[in-house]
Amino acid sequence: MPDSRSSADLHTGIFNQFGSLLTYGRRALVLVWATSPLLTIALAGLTLAAGLLPAGIAWVGKLLVDSVVAAIQTDAPTREVWLWLSVEALLVAAMAAAQTGLNICNNLLRAQLGHRVNVMILEKAQQLELAQLEDAEFYDRLTRARREASSRPLALVQKTFGVIQNGISILSFSGLLLAFSPWAVLLLVAGGLPAFFVEAKFAGQAFRLFRWRSPETREMMYLESVLARDDYTKEVKLFGLGPKLLDRYKAIFGKIFREDRALTIRRGWWAFGLGLVGTATLYAAFAWVVLATVTGQLSLGEMTMYLMVFRQGQSAVSASLTSINGMYEDYLYLSALYEFLELPVREQSGGVTQGEAPGAGLEIRHLSFRYPGSEALALDSIDLNLKPGTSLALVGENGSGKTTLTKLIAGLYQVEQGDIRLDGTSLKDWDTRALQDRIGVIFQDFARYQWLVGHNIGAGDVAAFDDQTRWHEAAEKGLADAFVRALPAGYRTQLGRWFKDGQELSGGQWQKIALARAFMRADADILILDEPTAAMDAKAEAEIFEHFQAMAKSQILILISHRFSTVRRADRIAVMEHGRIIELGSHEELMTLGGRYAQLFELQARAYR
Numbered sequence: 001m002p003d004s005r006s007s008a009d010l011h012t013g014i015f016n017q018f019g020s021l022l023t024y025g026r027r028a029l030v031l032v033w034a035t036s037p038l039l040t041i042a043l044a045g046l047t048l049a050a051g052l053l054p055a056g057i058a059w060v061g062k063l064l065v066d067s068v069v070a071a072i073q074t075d076a077p078t079r080e081v082w083l084w085l086s087v088e089a090l091l092v093a094a095m096a097a098a099q100t101g102l103n104i105c106n107n108l109l110r111a112q113l114g115h116r117v118n119v120m121i122l123e124k125a126q127q128l129e130l131a132q133l134e135d136a137e138f139y140d141r142l143t144r145a146r147r148e149a150s151s152r153p154l155a156l157v158q159k160t161f162g163v164i165q166n167g168i169s170i171l172s173f174s175g176l177l178l179a180f181s182p183w184a185v186l187l188l189v190a191g192g193l194p195a196f197f198v199e200a201k202f203a204g205q206a207f208r209l210f211r212w213r214s215p216e217t218r219e220m221m222y223l224e225s226v227l228a229r230d231d232y233t234k235e236v237k238l239f240g241l242g243p244k245l246l247d248r249y250k251a252i253f254g255k256i257f258r259e260d261r262a263l264t265i266r267r268g269w270w271a272f273g274l275g276l277v278g279t280a281t282l283y284a285a286f287a288w289v290v291l292a293t294v295t296g297q298l299s300l301g302e303m304t305m306y307l308m309v310f311r312q313g314q315s316a317v318s319a320s321l322t323s324i325n326g327m328y329e330d331y332l333y334l335s336a337l338y339e340f341l342e343l344p345v346r347e348q349s350g351g352v353t354q355g356e357a358p359g360a361g362l363e364i365r366h367l368s369f370r371y372p373g374s375e376a377l378a379l380d381s382i383d384l385n386l387k388p389g390t391s392l393a394l395v396g397e398n399g400s401g402k403t404t405l406t407k408l409i410a411g412l413y414q415v416e417q418g419d420i421r422l423d424g425t426s427l428k429d430w431d432t433r434a435l436q437d438r439i440g441v442i443f444q445d446f447a448r449y450q451w452l453v454g455h456n457i458g459a460g461d462v463a464a465f466d467d468q469t470r471w472h473e474a475a476e477k478g479l480a481d482a483f484v485r486a487l488p489a490g491y492r493t494q495l496g497r498w499f500k501d502g503q504e505l506s507g508g509q510w511q512k513i514a515l516a517r518a519f520m521r522a523d524a525d526i527l528i529l530d531e532p533t534a535a536m537d538a539k540a541e542a543e544i545f546e547h548f549q550a551m552a553k554s555q556i557l558i559l560i561s562h563r564f565s566t567v568r569r570a571d572r573i574a575v576m577e578h579g580r581i582i583e584l585g586s587h588e589e590l591m592t593l594g595g596r597y598a599q600l601f602e603l604q605a606r607a608y609r
């Protein structure tokens, strides 16, 4: 991406970046502390020790050399020499121990922090609404947040504490250098600054690339799943899509790589050039120390110490600069993470868990609905009344709005125009959980959980997730019992291919499992069945519908089906077209009316004759 900003812009940019660095630095520490206060304290203590010890080692080194020089006069090592040698050895051992402790803490914290961040992301995903999850921009944020959730937080912790450790070292080195000259302190720090500013600029560019190309990365991830997942394999092979998709995959990578390459190369050369400035500063400092020693201002011990302080100080400066820049990238990641975590979720407006008029059933008034980002109305002025104990069949062409209507009844989208009332209370005022607990639903694209058969059924009622008696009852109603019993481990058979010994089912068998899941909701007030029997034969469908009607004595049953042999059994039938209900009545009434329903019914009946 070309960067045509002026240098003034660049400076304000860098200062803004420092501002966000501080904000996210605080957030990172809060995150680490919340993850494990104990480990954070251990890390802080060890960081302090590892930061102070190098200066101590340099100081004792000076005492050692000076005591050796003094001993040369007496021709024999003095007690002092042995003392300082032992202290030096002890300090070096302590430094190694502190480093080991830091590594252990870092590793322990990595596991916990990665897990914590993943849990935060997953919890947030649970709070988001269907409409948000279906939105590309929201989905991008989720992808970005998840992509590096397990690696970035650790890097962040390591670098944060690395910077603190190096900072303490630099401060303690500066303390030693101050005795030599305050200018020497300045020299130590100044050598690394240009490199830092340039790195900060590149880190910003890298992140802009990272953010800007999110749609591309998403497409790559999608292509990976189409190319490698079992549910796509059949079509990909038969249609020969593989090479074409792979070419697209390679092309996107090529584009991303070219941009990365340019940035990496530019960044590398800048780092090298400014590193040279650092080296020059270091050797200028060496020359100064040597000169001061030769002219008798410094002892040999002091010279050894200052050379060590300069060398180590310089590497501490560059190590902390590198860390700060790396940290900057991590903080940018963190900003993407928090952007996701702070996405507004719809306030739970109502807390009603029981309707004002129990038994009033479902009332839909002038309901219209448009999907976010869509021009056309998916539902247009729907009015409908459904009393408990009645069944309604929705029929109509593909895309006429049948599923959308059921999704709104189930509270999956927010009602914006018109109203839906359950037991006299608007859905807006209902507590979402309480509302959804009263609805049993099976959609066309029902989930095929890669779990045990029993759990696939039990999922219909979380409270009875492990209840084997309930599994059996529900499976019998859903016509699944017979084939489940014939499976190798009956209800404890693992389904799907994700896990070892997983058993794959036929389309109709999966549908029977999903139906059994809906039958778990025996207490639900509303049962919604969106083409629940499309993969079944007509006889099975008729039998299932009977079971539902028997169950739905005091419930509302809403059925979507393209099979008129089933539809005609419903108490009422609504014919939908372009989001509107164009006909409503019983089978007999609609046949007498001789409208759209009668026409469609005749068409299907003729095909069977």
Ligand SMILES: Nc1ncnc2c1ncn2[C@@H]1O[C@H](COP(=O)(O)OP(=O)(O)OP(=O)(O)O)[C@@H](O)[C@H]1O
Pocket: 134, 371, 372, 374, 378, 396, 397, 398, 399, 400, 401, 402, 403, 404, 405
């Ligand atoms: N998640 C969505 N986002 C945007 N538009 C959607 C979404 N789902 C459906 N639509 C649009 O809303 C309209 C109604 O779709 P809906 O799924 O309700 O139809 P349907 O009557 O159930 O069709 P089918 O018989 O094919 O199941 C269609 O024009 C469709 O393109």
